[in-house]
């Protein structure tokens with residue numbers, strides 16, 4: 692089963708390397724071994740609350756050796772995408788450190804060219820959502836950081852960004868642009884940070900078929916599903932099939948190293 696073909700491995704974070712504050716056994720060591728083999732590493736997270744900087748800091752605290760350039764969060768990817776649009780002004784509906792990524796843009800919550808939707812937590816109240824609706828009605832464009840409507844990663848089921856994005860789209864009768872996994876934008880940005888590597892030599896490792904594995908398929912790279920984090924057995928009924936399935940991230944060693 693040993694396989695030397697992969698030159699780059701893109702890891703999802705939540706549910707793959709760690710879950711609910713605990714690092715999975717063997718995760719730190721696996722990344723070290725891959726790095727020693729000069730395999731390019733990226734961390735691709737649908738987190739909107741964290742910036743690239745604070746996500747890297749968290750990983751370092753947990754014992755991972757990673758560089759900021761190797762970490763891509765949905766907030767970072769959204770800001771990169773937004774740069775290409777050169778917007779006149781934006782209203783970022785987001786709480787947390789992810790806001791750092793948008794510090795170079797002109798902010799205007801009264802008449803923005805774009806609304807940027809991230810995890811706004813309690814900011815998702817009637818006043819703000821209604822204000823967003825009215826702006827979208829008048830022609831403001833909507834960019835939503837992630838598609839996912841629910842989130843289990845904190846240990847309790849929560850409504851998340853995609854649910855509000857869909858609601859605003861439906862209510863205003865407009866179409867939003869979605870950035871995070873499984874959408875192409877975040878994969879384009881992640882792949883653009885890698886050197887020229889044949890796509891079949893790039894592996895995405897994730898715990899969710901609907902985001903990690905589907906996104907990898909769309910991006911035409913290989914994928915490995917790990918049965919940890921938010922994985923549920925019924926996910927395997929999906930028509931989207933990963934190239935590899937492992938019980939935990941530690942088992943990826945079988946793919947790269949002799950037992």
Ligand SMILES: [Mg+2]
Nearest residue numbers: 703705706898
């Ligand atoms: Mg995950």
